[in-house]
Structure formats: structure tokens, C-alpha cells
Amino acid sequence: MPVTATVAVAVAALLDSVLSEPPARVHPVALFGRVAAPFDRTWSHPIAIGAFAAVTLPLLAAGAVAGATWSVSLVSPWAGVGVAALALFSTTSLRMLLDAATTVVSLTATDVDAARSELRALAGRDPSALSADEIRSAAVESAAENLADGLVAPLLAFALLAPVSLALGTGAAAWVKAVNTLDSMLGYHHKPVGRVPAHLDDAVMWLPARLSAVLLAFVAGSPGVLAHVGPLARRPASPNSGWPMATLAALLGTRLEKPGHYLLDAGTDFPDEAVATRGVHLVSRAGLAAFALTGVVVWF
Known part of the structure; x- marks a missing residue:
């Protein structure tokens, strides 16, 4: 029934708002990371090993989640909704992203060293030499990028298949999250094993980034x-x-820059605290809109 998929989305959004993230010790994404960790080493045939990991590991994750949703749904459709909601809650992230970005932005006005420390959990760059302006830029950039990777991508996958089957929808969300997690672990230029996972992630995230x-x-x-x-x-x-x-840089009329990598000069100045805070608020509203639109799509 379409209503069950919509309820699953609503419950997942509520859990994200209230709890932020599942406990680390039982977080399915952390479990997937432990399963994928043995692939993160030097191999004699890294491309083949990376291709094997990129194909099999996300499929295993998707199969486990879809199988759990389907089997529980056989007992009770509403119990299946509960499993689907937990799966979506585990594969999406909004509040944790917003809280982290907000903390970093506010600390740039009071304790730049603490802001640098907090940024490490939000952005994949060395913050040790970054100024307060550059730290705020990194926080805004990461909020925008992770909106796509951590929320829109799994919700889109769920929306595409949940109208066919709730189990397929949750499996699709888990597959996307696994692809992205594998890329975040292996997809670096100095890791040949991550070449195929990185290309797969690029393909999967093409539409979510633009949406x-x-x-x-x-x-x-x-x-x-x-x-x-x-x-x-x-x-x-x-x-x-x-x-x-x-898009966020243009909306804010500001300058976002990763030194040595890119410059998004939609404005001449880096975001000050007020502009960066507005950027985080826009990401929050876009994330809530993503949840709402997903609920509407799967209803029909």
C-alpha cells in the first residue's frame, strides 16, 4: 500500500529529527564499514579487487535490508513499515549534518582552534592552516555536498522503487548508501583499489547532486x-x-573555496557568520523538502 511507504518516510524523518543518528555500536553503516575495511589495503590487482568490492558489497547490503523488510512485512505490513523506517533512518542523515555545520560556524567567532577540530568530522581536508573565513567556507561547502550524498541520494533511490515494493525501496536506499560509503573509504587517488568504487559513486550521485x-x-x-x-x-x-x-554559493552571493582545488566566486568575500548560518538554514529547508517530496512521490 502506498500509505505504508509514506509513513516509513515520515517516521524516518521524525527519528532523524529526534535522535540524529543510530548509536554507533549498532549503526548499519558502521557495520558495513567494518565489512568493507579489509579491502582497504595494497593489492597486486587493485582494479579487479575494487570492482569486486564495488559490485558485491553494496548488493549484499541491499539484499540484507530488502530481505529484512520483506520477511517482517509477511508477518505484519506495519511491522514492515517499522523496519523500512529504521532502514531509511540509518541510510539518511540531516540533523547530524546541520548540527555539525552549525557548531563549526558558531565556533569560528569564539574559538578558531576548536572550529578547526570540529571541522575534521565534517570536511575531508586538513584544517590546521585554515582561517576562520576558510573554515566557514568549508562548513557551507560540506553542508551542501552532504545534502546530496547523505540525504537526497538514498531518498531518491527509495522513491524510485518503493511504489513497486517497500522492500525494494529500502534495498535501493541501502545500495546507494553502501556505494557512497565505499567511495568515502576507498575512493582516493592514492588508492588504486578505489578507482572503480569512485567511478560508480560518480554515476550514482549524478542525479541526486543536481536535484x-x-x-x-x-x-x-x-x-x-x-x-x-x-x-x-x-x-x-x-x-x-x-x-x-x-548553487548555494550563488544563493548566498558569497565565495566558497577549497585552497589549491577550486574557487566558487559567486561573491568577492568569504561567508561571515550570518551568511554561513543562512547557508546551513537553506540546507535544512532543502532537506526537509526532500523528505516531504519523497513522501508525496511514494504515496502515488
Whole structure:
């Protein structure tokens, strides 16, 4: 029944709002990380091993989640909704992202060293030499990028298949989250084993990144900005992350920069505390819109 998928989305959004994340010791993504960890080493045939991991590990994750949802649904459809909600809660993340970004931005005004320390959990860059301006930039960039990777992508996968089967929807969300997690563990230039996982992640995140840009523009009431962000969005090496970041930079009229990698100069100045806070609020509204739209889509 469509209503069950919509209820699962609503419960997942409520759990995210109240609890932020499942406990680390039982978090399914952490469990997947432990399963994938043995692949993170030097191999004599790294491309083949990476391809094997990219194909099999996400499928195993998807199969486990879909199987759990399906088997419990046989006992009770509403028990299946509960499992689906927990699966979505585990594969999406909004409040933790917003809390981390808000903390980093506020600390830049009072304790830059603490802001650098907190940034390590939010952005994959060395913060030791970053100024307060650059730290705020990194927080805004990460909020935008993780909106796509950590929320829109698994919700989109769920929305595509949940109308067919609740179990398929949860399995699809788990598959996307596993692909992204594998890329975050292995997808670095100095790790040949991560080459195939990185390319797979690029393909899977192509549409969610652009949908995230659309969501940001619409919740800001400025859909026209999307016509102008293309040149900025193509500056980062990633084919995807530039879209939500460039859109947010344009909406804020600010400068976002990862030194030595890219410059998104939609404005001349780095975001101050007020502008960065507005950026985090826009990500919050876009994330809530993503939950709401997913609930509507799976209803029909």
C-alpha cells in the first residue's frame, strides 16, 4: 500500500529529527564499514579487487535490508513499515549534518582552534592552516555536498522503487548508501583499489547532486539561479559535488573555496557568520523538502 511507504518516510524523518543518528555500536553503516575495511589495503590487482568490492558489497547490503523488510512485512505490513523506517533512518542523515555545520560556524567567532577540530568530522581536508573565513567556507561547502550524498541520494533511490515494493525501496536506499560509503573509504587517488568504487559513486550521485541544487534554489525562492551556476559547478574535480555547492554559493552571493582545488566566486568575500548560518538554514529547508517530496512521490 502506498500509505505504508509514506509513513516509513515520515517516521524516518521524525527519528532523524529526534535522535540524529543510530548509536554507533549498532549503526548499519558502521557495520558495513567494518565489512568493507579489509579491502582497504595494497593489492597486486587493485582494479579487479575494487570492482569486486564495488559490485558485491553494496548488493549484499541491499539484499540484507530488502530481505529484512520483506520477511517482517509477511508477518505484519506495519511491522514492515517499522523496519523500512529504521532502514531509511540509518541510510539518511540531516540533523547530524546541520548540527555539525552549525557548531563549526558558531565556533569560528569564539574559538578558531576548536572550529578547526570540529571541522575534521565534517570536511575531508586538513584544517590546521585554515582561517576562520576558510573554515566557514568549508562548513557551507560540506553542508551542501552532504545534502546530496547523505540525504537526497538514498531518498531518491527509495522513491524510485518503493511504489513497486517497500522492500525494494529500502534495498535501493541501502545500495546507494553502501556505494557512497565505499567511495568515502576507498575512493582516493592514492588508492588504486578505489578507482572503480569512485567511478560508480560518480554515476550514482549524478542525479541526486543536481536535484539537490534544484531543491536549494526552490526553497530559497530563486529557481532562476540554476541557469547561471553551470560554469561554477564544473570547477571542482568531482562531476557532482560542484552543483549543490555552486548553487548555494550563488544563493548566498558569497565565495566558497577549497585552497589549491577550486574557487566558487559567486561573491568577492568569504561567508561571515550570518551568511554561513543562512547557508546551513537553506540546507535544512532543502532537506526537509526532500523528505516531504519523497513522501508525496511514494504515496502515488
